[in-house]
Amino acid sequence: MADGQYPPFTRAAVFGASGGIGNALVRILQTRGVETIYAGSRSGDVPAEDSILPFRFDYDDPASLDAVGKLIADAPPQLVIVATGVLTLPDGKGPERSVRQIDADTMERVMRANAIGPALIAKVLLPLFDRKERSVFAALSARVGSIGDNRIGGWHSYRASKAALNMLVRNFAIELSRTHKQALAVSLHPGTVDTDLSLPFQSNLPEGQLTGADEAAGNLLSVIDGLGPEDSGYQFDWKGERVQD
Numbered sequence: 001m002a003d004g005q006y007p008p009f010t011r012a013a014v015f016g017a018s019g020g021i022g023n024a025l026v027r028i029l030q031t032r033g034v035e036t037i038y039a040g041s042r043s044g045d046v047p048a049e050d051s052i053l054p055f056r057f058d059y060d061d062p063a064s065l066d067a068v069g070k071l072i073a074d075a076p077p078q079l080v081i082v083a084t085g086v087l088t089l090p091d092g093k094g095p096e097r098s099v100r101q102i103d104a105d106t107m108e109r110v111m112r113a114n115a116i117g118p119a120l121i122a123k124v125l126l127p128l129f130d131r132k133e134r135s136v137f138a139a140l141s142a143r144v145g146s147i148g149d150n151r152i153g154g155w156h157s158y159r160a161s162k163a164a165l166n167m168l169v170r171n172f173a174i175e176l177s178r179t180h181k182q183a184l185a186v187s188l189h190p191g192t193v194d195t196d197l198s199l200p201f202q203s204n205l206p207e208g209q210l211t212g213a214d215e216a217a218g219n220l221l222s223v224i225d226g227l228g229p230e231d232s233g234y235q236f237d238w239k240g241e242r243v244q245d
Contacts, residue, residue, distance in 0.1 A: 006134050006225065013038035013077040015057065015084055015121055017046045020195030021140065022083035024217035026052060029079075032221075038072055059084075059117035069124040076128035079224070082121055082139040086113040087158055095155035107157040114161035119168050122185070126172060134182045136224055137172060141165050141187035141235055148244040166235055166245070173233030184232040188223060190216045191238045211238070 012029050016022035017039035023046075026039050030051055037053065039046040044056030055071060057064045086109075088094040093106050118139045129135040144155060145162025165187060172185035193216040211219075219238040226240060235243040 008032065009034055009077075009079040009136075011036040011038075011075055011077040012079040012081070013040065013072065013125070015040045015080070015082045015118075016140075017041050017054070017083070018043065019083060020213040021190060021193055021217055021220075022081075024213040025081055025083060025221070028214070028217050028221060036075060036077070038068075038077060040068065057121075059112055059120065062120055065120050065124050069128065072125075073128060076125070076130075078130070078133060078135045080121070080125050080135075080137045081220075082118045082137075084113065084117060085140055085142075086110060095158050097154050099156065102156055107160070110157040111161045111164065114158070115164040115168060118165055122168070122172050126176065126183075126185075129176070129180050129183050131180050132182065134184075135180065136183070136227065137169075137176075137185040138220070138224055139165055139169060139187050140220075141169075141189055143189045143237065143243055145187075146235070146244050169235070170233040177229075177232065182229060184227055184229060186224075186227060186231060186233070187235040188220050189235060189237040189243055190220055 012034050014022050014025050014037065017026050018041035026037055029037050035051060037051050038055060039052050040055045040057045042056065042058050044054055046052065046054040048054050055068055057068055089106065089109055096102055122137060126137060142162045143149060144159050145166050147163060150159065169185050169187045176183045176185055191211050193211050193213055195213055216238060223236050223238065223240045237243055
């Protein structure tokens with residue numbers, strides 16, 4: 001990670017702004033004085049304020065992402081954070097504990113939420129980055145997406161989708177490096193955060209392992225603050241330490 005200080009962002013976009021971490025990110029960016037914060041959610045009902053501009057997007061409707069691109073084209077963000085993701089589906093289907101539980105439809109839905117959706121965002125927003133100024137594309141991932149760190153297996157769809165996301169981020173970083181020397185694409189592991197995503201599994205966590213959404217969002221922004229072009233393409237945890245590929 002870079003030790004130098006970078007100019008603060010004046011425009012940011014948060015996808016998943018109605019979720020626990022996403023909402024906290026929007027609020028912290030607001031307190032930091034970010035002038036324009038595009039706050040995206042599936043419903044589009046994030047409250048509008050002076051610096052917060054809500055918008056709607058839906059991974060099942062790629063045209064909605066194209067519309068977002070047109071909406072922000074005149075004042076594109078320098079910071080894009082994709083704070084979406086799913087572990088347990090709305091119908092209650094959760095992480096597979098065994099290969100026998102793998103289901104094609106479930107895997108497709110998890111992959112769309114955790115990998116395909118963020119890729120569609122990148123497709124629309126990365127071309128809007130300024131070629132000379134520092135810009136960051138950051139997608140929330142998970143340590144369990146690390147192939148080298150996988151010791152216990154299971155959670156097949158979730159692990160595979162996060163591994164796919166990490167690979168996509170690496171691809172984006174390589175492509176950006178050819179034209180945007182100051183731009184970064186990274187994935188971030190926020191830790192285990194007290195949100196709806198982790199709720200079904202919180203009872204089994206050791207004392208002190210669960211982090212509040214506000215604290216997690218602050219940690220992630222602090223990590224982003226210290227990242228330089230040489231860090232592009234990698235995954236970092238909430239402490240700023242690089243996660244094994």
